Amino acid sequence: MQSARPSLLGARVPRVEDDRLVAGRGRFLADVVLPGMVEAAFVRSELPHALVRGVDTSAALESDGVHVAISGPELGIGPVPDLVQWVRPVRHFPLARDRVRYVGCPLAVVVADDRYLAEDAAELVDVDLEPLPAVDDVDAALAPDAPLLYPEWGDNRLLSMAPENPAVDEAFRRFPTISGTYTIDRCTAAPMEPRGVVAEYRDDRLTVWTSTQAAHLVRTMLADVLGMAERDIRVITPDVGGGFGQKNTIYPEEYLVPWLAMRLRRPVRWVEDRHEHLLTSCHARDMRIELSAAVRDDGTIAALRGRIRTDLGSGETFPGGFGPSVVAVGSLCGPYRIPHQCVAVEGVVTNKTPLGGYRGYGMPEGTFAIERLVDKIGRERGIDPLELRRRMILAPDDLPYETAAGARIDSGSHREAFERAVELGEQLLAEERQRTPDAHLGVGYATYVEGVAASAFAVTGIRSGQDSADLRFDPDGGVTVAVGISAMGQGSHTMVATLVAEELGLPIDQVRVVMGDTDTAPFGLGSFASRSAVVAGGAIAQAAEVLRRKGTEIAAHLLEASPDDLELADGGFQVRGSPGSSVPWSQVARVALTRTFELPPGTDPGLDARASYEPPGMDHAPRPDGKMNASANYTNSTHAAVVEVDPGTGVVRVRRYAVVHDCGHIINPLTVAGQIHGGVAQGIGGVLHEQLPYEDGQPLATTFVDYVLPTACEIPDITTEELCSPAPEIPFGIKGAGEAGIIGPPAAIARAVEHALEPLGVADVDTTPLTPSAVRRLIEGARS
Structure with a gap:
């Protein structure tokens, strides 16, 4: 149904939940x-x-x-x-x-x-x-004489998947290989x-x-x-x-x-x-990816082969901490035309805190591995790594495209985002060199796709992909919407209120949002995997359509007009082309709920609707060929990081950062920018500062004295630019944005550090975090 008012989608709507929170009226668990x-x-x-x-x-x-x-x-x-x-x-x-x-x-x-x-x-x-006896790393846990955490298993493998792919074997017979091992250490x-x-x-x-x-x-x-x-x-x-x-x-x-x-x-x-x-509380990352590429003469990758080994800690958690390993496999091809892959997965238990989920959920690890390997291929083949990416990155004519892991990418701006980020990165590097010409400066890039609104059934046995929404009018024309997703600071109340107001032509302040209560909200799977806007939005769109149809019939009856001649106005319905002939939602709601004798003949009282929505095309288990399209859709992004490295101390400072991001049709630019900024900040912490070391099974970082979080002083100004490739099969054309910011920093910053230290002979930075001591070891290793 057409609407006579401007769309709220893309408007910089202030968050409806913030006044209460910043005024100290929030109610947290300890309250x-x-x-x-x-x-x-x-x-x-x-x-x-x-x-x-x-x-x-x-x-x-x-x-x-x-x-x-x-x-x-x-x-x-x-x-x-x-x-x-x-x-x-x-x-x-x-x-x-x-x-x-x-x-x-x-x-x-x-x-x-x-x-x-x-x-x-x-x-x-x-x-x-x-x-x-304790084991606190994967190698020790896999040793033939290792003490067993679960003696009935016979070894310390919680899972072991070793797929076969003849096409990969053929590619590795035909082409030379380049390999690397990439590690992201444990954090929280x-x-x-x-x-x-x-x-x-x-x-x-x-x-x-x-x-x-x-x-x-x-x-x-x-x-x-x-x-x-x-x-x-x-x-x-x-x-x-x-x-x-x-x-x-x-x-x-x-x-x-x-x-x-x-x-x-x-x-x-x-x-x-x-x-x-x-x-x-569950730890995260602690993943080692051994990756080999069969490389054609022009440097492009014909196939990937490898193994992911993850330290799962004791494994005593639900959902199990092996999920990120599987997601990492699915993210290895990134936005590149890599036709085949075959990657084994081993989840190993050790005497550490159980591993679990953390923002990005395997995608930062997979992106780190493939981006570092592409840089290594360029270096060893004498090809500019940026040019090598251009040879492989998806172009508009390639879409829709199915990756080697089975992800179906139907939209995106992969090449455009990459080129714009490179332009920004070169500009930012030039500005920093002008300010401090003698500093050791470097720039690095990371480009990736992010699966959003994923089915988690394969790694939980209980979570699939749907969610629900209830919309209910009150007699005064206000709406209460209850949804199954959860809020944790990401602006969910504003997102839900915006979509309801958009669909019903209401002011946002007439929408009340309810979530996070199993007695008042319909059954939902919660908020994870950048799913909230996609699944809640789909359910809201379906429920709102029911209310619009019924509201149109009632309004047409009151106006003595044809339903086909009505359009949504700001706050109600009007005859198309005749703003003076209108009925507000408040009158429609009163008729539906209290003045039911004015309803059109055959119309039942009430003005409420419930809908459940599951995005189309998702796989909840691998297909017979082993591939799996586990996500509703895929965002794309390229990050550019400019860093300064002090060779004497090993301290790395991120001087500038830029993100070019595409999450489809944006609901609220303020919210998306906030999600990206927060994710980048967490990514900087993970790649430069945060680490949970163990010795003989004893944790060595048990307070913030030892576990170093970045402060505002360590986070630079972050330039963000948004592109828009609407999701063709998702209501509103939206894609998720919750995890995008944290996926790029490990690969982008590692390459920037490597670039800054190339004059000292440093190459192939393959492990994070890049703490000062780790950077000094890289420099000393290059000198020796």
């Missing part, structure tokens, strides 16, 4: 206070690998203010289900029973009147652990707000407040582990101070705190401190 609430504290293993001989809680039980102290064998709940059939079962419990496999593993929980009493009593719990999301859970059991119903990205899936897993019906559980997500995929995992505390509330018949709260967070 949830209930009458009679008690606090929980956990006893955690100080050993990385040990047999549990006993956990004595008697002294803690006698401590002042303690209500319960309990260990694993005393819990009357089952294990977390292993839902993915193609990986080995872990069968982990919320509290360890017979073995601990990482420092920080929960052994017991104490509940007391306040957190201080609970912490004091937890120190009285007597834990008897028999130490076992470190959101501003750590995790937390509050639970209350009242009137035979369990209510759980938890800082999560997926309220409905927490409810599903709670019902399974606690042995309850889902209808008897309500999960509420308060304001979330950052998730970044780390809060897409369901943790032991999310099962234990509700169980304790049911046992005690009073509210229980647990809020993680930063030390616990760095020990126990």
